[in-house]
Amino acid sequence: MPSSWIFRSQIYYLKCTPFVSSFKPQCKVSWFASAGDDGIIFLWNAQTGEKLFELRGHTHKITAIAPFSSSDASEEKKHLILTASADRTVIVWDCSSGRQVQKVSCFHSTVKCLTVLQRLDVWLSGGSDLCVWNQKLDLLCKTSHLTDAGISALVELPKNCVAAAFGKELIIFRLITSDDGSEGWNVLEVKRLVDHQDNILSLVSVNDLTFVTGSHVGELIVWDALDWTKQASECNFWDSSVHPDVQPEIKLSQSPNETSVQHLTSDEECVFAAVGKGIYVYNLQMKRVIACQRTAHESSVLHIEKLPNRQLISCSEDGSVRIWELREKQQLPAEPVPTGFFNMWGFGRANKQANQAAKKTQENTPVYFLELVGDLIGHSSAVQMFLYFGELGLATCSADHLVILWKDGERESRLRSLTLFQKLARNGDLQVKF
Numbered sequence: 001m002p003s004s005w006i007f008r009s010q011i012y013y014l015k016c017t018p019f020v021s022s023f024k025p026q027c028k029v030s031w032f033a034s035a036g037d038d039g040i041i042f043l044w045n046a047q048t049g050e051k052l053f054e055l056r057g058h059t060h061k062i063t064a065i066a067p068f069s070s071s072d073a074s075e076e077k078k079h080l081i082l083t084a085s086a087d088r089t090v091i092v093w094d095c096s097s098g099r100q101v102q103k104v105s106c107f108h109s110t111v112k113c114l115t116v117l118q119r120l121d122v123w124l125s126g127g128s129d130l131c132v133w134n135q136k137l138d139l140l141c142k143t144s145h146l147t148d149a150g151i152s153a154l155v156e157l158p159k160n161c162v163a164a165a166f167g168k169e170l171i172i173f174r175l176i177t178s179d180d181g182s183e184g185w186n187v188l189e190v191k192r193l194v195d196h197q198d199n200i201l202s203l204v205s206v207n208d209l210t211f212v213t214g215s216h217v218g219e220l221i222v223w224d225a226l227d228w229t230k231q232a233s234e235c236n237f238w239d240s241s242v243h244p245d246v247q248p249e250i251k252l253s254q255s256p257n258e259t260s261v262q263h264l265t266s267d268e269e270c271v272f273a274a275v276g277k278g279i280y281v282y283n284l285q286m287k288r289v290i291a292c293q294r295t296a297h298e299s300s301v302l303h304i305e306k307l308p309n310r311q312l313i314s315c316s317e318d319g320s321v322r323i324w325e326l327r328e329k330q331q332l333p334a335e336p337v338p339t340g341f342f343n344m345w346g347f348g349r350a351n352k353q354a355n356q357a358a359k360k361t362q363e364n365t366p367v368y369f370l371e372l373v374g375d376l377i378g379h380s381s382a383v384q385m386f387l388y389f390g391e392l393g394l395a396t397c398s399a400d401h402l403v404i405l406w407k408d409g410e411r412e413s414r415l416r417s418l419t420l421f422q423k424l425a426r427n428g429d430l431q432v433k434f
Helices: 349-362 407-427
Strands: 003-006 011-017 031-036 040-045 051-055 062-070 078-085 090-096 099-104 113-115 122-126 128-134 140-142 153-158 161-166 169-175 184-192 201-207 210-216 218-225 230-234 262-267 270-275 278-283 286-292 301-307 309-316 321-328 370-377 383-388 395-399 402-406
Touching: 003 099, 003 349, 031 062, 031 395, 040 402, 062 113, 078 113, 122 153, 122 262, 128 184, 153 201, 161 201, 169 201, 201 262, 210 262, 218 270, 262 301, 270 301, 278 301, 278 370, 301 383, 309 383
Parallel strands: 140 184
Antiparallel strands: 003 402, 011 031, 031 040, 040 051, 062 078, 078 090, 090 099, 113 122, 122 128, 128 140, 153 161, 161 169, 169 184, 201 210, 210 218, 218 230, 262 270, 270 278, 278 286, 301 309, 309 321, 321 370, 383 395, 395 402
């Protein structure tokens, strides 16, 4: 049975703190944070489900969370988290003690996204403007007012650059620091990308060469991360003629929510897109969708994540959490080209050669599909997002005010059996009969 916790408010955010905590001596603890519209943040032990701290300091709902490690040479390394709220504040918390370290209240609008640039030892806040901060929470530089709607997403790019999404535009900024090592920073707008036709909802960095964006009307664009040019695009997710393996649905009209790219994740080969109710696998080298499940859920897919062993996890507004596996279809052998009257006289020889070449290409091109391999039933309302901890399990949060920690049943059973045998062996109660 999974462990679950009930809250007074809807839970919107889960954030993993990817570090080893020194909270318990000689004990390695994986932590994660949850937050919702009541402005309270909870820190959890991902292995046991134990609630470690309850962080109170915000007065409105949480809008962003980011882990942040302090690397001040004069002090012991601290593991911190940044939290932003609709109360127009950002708070730094010490995860080892649950203590509020510092609070920033100089924002003119809600901070919607936080990004930590570990290589430059700074962090960024995105709202109606873009601000650059150091570890001491000193404001190093900021842009002028960009938009009332605010920056919705940020992603780090090479060459000290970041991409910021606001509305249907994408702005590339470059961070510039002084040559003499002083605190003289500046942030410059380098380029504006206006290829999207509607608001950008998702933004993900694939590697140092590529990043991808997705919009409200189902546009997916692959960008070069070095010169910021468009490399490829896909906007026919709902078109059954583009994906002939999928059974077409008869509809009089297409709802915008059924085509919007709600979330993106990736590995080195593919981008995995949550589009409407479906999941699509876009191969970056082939520049096309290689697999899809158009009705992966009964309602919009809100979050997806790539797992090892070619697996995916998705969650939806319908309260379901599902596990998928990307598999290759077994190709049937090609039928021989029939000979007939025209082939006897040489007519159609070019067509025969073309057909053989086309069939050879088709045989060499693998065909993939997404198969449902698991269904986690426990939430009664929209599952906003989840975190995967590998062997430690999975944490999900929902609008039903629940955070649920899921475990691998077979693994947990083996661990319990091993613990029992070890206990019996220590007590001398273990007898082996032959």
